Amino acid sequence: MQQDLQTHKPGAADRPYQGVGYYGQPALKASPFGWKTSGYIFLAGMSGSAQILGTAADLFGGPGMEKTARNARHVAMIGATLGPLLLIGDLHTPSRWYNMLRIFRRTSPMSIGSYILSGFGAFSAVTAAADWIGMKRVARVTQVPAALAGAGMSVYTAALLSSTSxxxxxxxxxxxxxxxxxxxxxxxxxxxxxxxxxxxxxxxxxxxxxxxxxxxxxxxxxxxxxxxxxxxxxxxxxxxxxxxxxxxxxxxxxxxxxxxxxxxxxxxxxxxxxxxxxxxxxxxxxxxxxxxxxxxxxxxxxxxxxxxxxxxxxRTPPNTLNERKRTLLPDTAARRVLP
Amino acid sequence: MGAVKDIPARAVPKRALDYAEPILPGMIPDESELTAGVTIVPGRSYGFFTDTTLCIGCKACEVACKEWNALPADDVGLKGTSYDNTGRLSANSWRHVAFVEKIGGDLDAGEGRGTERNTTTMPPFQSNWLMMSDVCKHCHNAPCLEACPTGSLFRTEFDTVVVQQDICNGCGYCVPACPFGVVDLNVADGKAHKCTLCYDRLKGGLEPACAKSCPTDSIQFGELPDLVERARERVDSLHERGATDAYLYGAPGSPGATGDLGHLNAFFLLTDRPETYGLPSAPTRASNRVAPALGTGLATMAGLTMVAVALFAANRRS
Missing domain, CATH: 1.20.120 (Four Helix Bundle (Hemerythrin (Met), subunit A))
Structure with missing residues (x-):
């Protein structure tokens, strides 16, 4: 249907917008996310970044920061354990939580995040456990993927909220x-x-x-x-x-x-x-x-x-939506959506 | 009558005579051929063309949808704003007829704001009522489907978008993803719901319930290329007769089919600004924001990590 792109016939939609809506009815539905989600976003960020800092402390901070790294691994475990509980608690059919890992979808930050959280949880748990039982070398290796996932934990939630209407x-x-x-x-x-x-x-x-x-x-x-x-x-x-x-x-x-x-x-x-x-x-x-x-x-x-x-x-021209240009064109121009 | 000429005469297949008996032995094979003039074949693209200039606001579509899909009532009461007491699409209302009465200058933006007009001086077009049967748009690049982390929302063999109820875990991410506010969570069963374009009926060769029940053919079901062609002819015809407000919403290259959404498989012929019907004039594809947000965020983390490494390394030396 590519040839059809030029055939939009102007009509009432090309008139200037005068702020009329439909009886004030919302045109969108709000997300069902509540305190569990905001709590998770906070914990995920704190734990993910703590894992990054712990890894940086372990690799670059010298012997003086060894205990800092251990504390960081404990903080990381807060997000790795409480995080999934909060998220599953926020599902409306929690018994099917495992369907989150049924597919991978790169257009969905929720899907991307499910794998980031899984990876973060697994590597953080191995790192913390290795640290406790004295296998420092194992912890030193596994903390790196845990820290990388930690970076994802810190920011994917912003992509999750942004990628909505x-x-x-x-x-x-x-x-x-x-x-x-x-x-x-x-x-x-x-x-x-x-x-x-x-x-x-x-x-x-x-x-x-x-x-x-x-x-x-x-x-x-x-x-x-x-x-x-x-x-x-x-x-x-x-x-x-x-x-x-x-x-x-x-x-x-x-x-x-x-x-x-x-x-x-x-x-x-x-x-x-x-x-x-x-x-x-x-x-x-x-x-x-x-x-x-x-x-x-x-x-x-x-x-x-x-x-x-x-x-x-x-009404913002869609082609500029993801660019930094935010100037609203006049209404009539905004309506011309031909690429 | 000009109006009759508009609607392309669809040939009724001869086999319609085979089903003239009052009691039929069973389902009519490919019944949609008789009721909508289209054969439903997997692999082709189907949708709705809702021509609001033909809508009489009878709400037969709402009722037929509820009957076929066994959907309960949402809120039995009067909204007090118009004849629309449904309000909006929801988990239990997959068709919604909007009513807008056009009296006075405020709503009529065509002649400029404040122009006093009333029912006696307004041209007798659509009785000065706008009525539109709203429905899930079954977007080509559907943001709900792109947001769904479980694969519960999928694209069917008829190019429609459907929630698989046995997979949905009620995460609710499709709800804010939808640019038209269509998908909704039902807290009673904990799943997301929306119009399925009667997926079950399509599989059985039946036209969707709302389109079949529409007495004026305001809702037309068919193959998408045919529908778009038919819709464009209708707009041309309306413009020729002086109804120059008419335009398509959601057809390829028109308002509604913006922001990388492609086109909407359920598209509309409207005669006022989209917002008057509660529709955005330039909706966007939510997934286009994943990469900018994730990329910028990870870059921020990388920068701050470098700061931390520098501070810790300095700590080691000191």
Missing amino acids: TPLWAAAPRLLAVRFGSSAMACGAAALSLGERIDGRPGNAERLDRVAMVASAVDLAASLASRREYEADHVAAPLEQGALGAVHKIGAIAVGAGIPLVCHAINAGRRRPSAALSVLGSLAVLAGGMALRTAILRAGNRSAERPADYFRFA
């Missing part, structure tokens, strides 16, 4: 991935930093705080950039207004990225870094990470129920 999630796929990834790395570093403080290795905690500081800076920059993106697409409202707006602005951005950035920056400039500031920064990162996932998930569900948001979003 929900306007808020679909509006900025790349920036959402940067936010989830940097927040995951900050959470992993924060969890390990707290562990180092408890175990009394402040030197390692300071290095991890630097990692968290850099990741928080990236997170903050991506947050501000994505906010502009959402506003340009007129999909920002659910993330700006009401209680969710507060969770996002205060919880995810101010507490999740701002406070740790300030705390760790102050510590970085001091000759004697303060343990209290370090712990405060780490706790803020973890709380903010959870707030970010909750706000994005719930605001997305709300955005799907707002027909005006979707109709505006789905």
Whole structure:
């Protein structure tokens, strides 16, 4: 039917759009995802990034960071064990969870993620077990694939949300991935930093705080950039207004990225870094990470129920949707969809 | 009558006379030949052409769909906005007739906003009612199917998209993936549901229930190339007679068939902006966002890992 592409006859659809919808009925269905999914996204990011940091500590950190690597393997096991439970609990027919591994579909981040989680779980378990029974060399080898899967764990959830028709999630796929990834790395570093403080290795905690500081800076920059993106697409409202707006602005951005950035920056400039500031920064990162996932998930569900948001979003010329050009063409031009 | 000329006369096969008895011994083989003028052959592409200029809002399609597919009622009550009390497509409503009454200047964007018009001065076209029987679009590149991690959603031998109920585990990812808000989870049975384009009937040589029950042939079932041709002729004919608002939604190269979706196997003839019927004018293919998101995310992780390695290596030296 290729020759047919030029035969669209203009009609009422070529008139300017005047904001009319169908009795305010939602034009989309919101995802059924709730707290289990946002909790999983948080845990997956923290555990996946902790595994990366543990592997980096084991391979490059020298003997002083050996115990850090072991802590990281424990943190990784939180995601490897609780993660699948949360996901299966979120299925509406949980007894058929194994159908997730029935096929592989590269167009589906849910399918990609099922294999990332399986690989992460298996390699993390082997690494942790080998570490416990003293087979350091085995752990040293298996931690590498576990860390690679950990990188996937940190960011595939952003691809999962972006690859839907929900306007808020679909509006900025790349920036959402940067936010989830940097927040995951900050959470992993924060969890390990707290562990180092408890175990009394402040030197390692300071290095991890630097990692968290850099990741928080990236997170903050991506947050501000994505906010502009959402506003340009007129999909920002659910993330700006009401209680969710507060969770996002205060919880995810101010507490999740701002406070740790300030705390760790102050510590970085001091000759004697303060343990209290370090712990405060780490706790803020973890709380903010959870707030970010909750706000994005719930605001997305709300955005799907707002027909005006979707109709505006789905007028963007489709060929530029995945490019960085976000200028909305005049309505009549937007309607001309010929490639 | 011009309207009659529009609808191409489909030859009724001679064998129709074989089934003139009031009680038939069994199913009529290839019954769709008699009711829709099309033989259903696996491997070919089938779909719906819903011509909203012929819709009279009788909701026979909604009822026939519920009857055949044994779907329960969603919400027995009055919406209070129009004659539409179904509201939207759902797990239990696979056809939905939308009603829009066009009175006054607000809804009529053609003459500019604020133009006061009423039923006595508006041209007597479609009685100033827009009615549209909405349905799953059976997209060529269906985002629900591309999102399904279990392979429960699949493309049938009739080029339609169907949820296999014995495989679906109710993850619900197809629900936000759909750009038309069609697929829905039924929390009672924990599975995703949507129009199957009467997969079971097609296998038995029967036209889908909604199309068969449509008294005005507003819903036409057929082979996709035939339907597109028929639809284009209908648009041309309407334009010739002055109804220049008419256009196709979801046919190849038209609004609705955007964003890499290809075309929609269930497409529509509309006479107002798509949004008036609750349809997006330029829906997108969700899976096009997988690579940008995943790639950028992994690059971010690689960069941050390098930072960590550098800091840890410095730690080792110190």
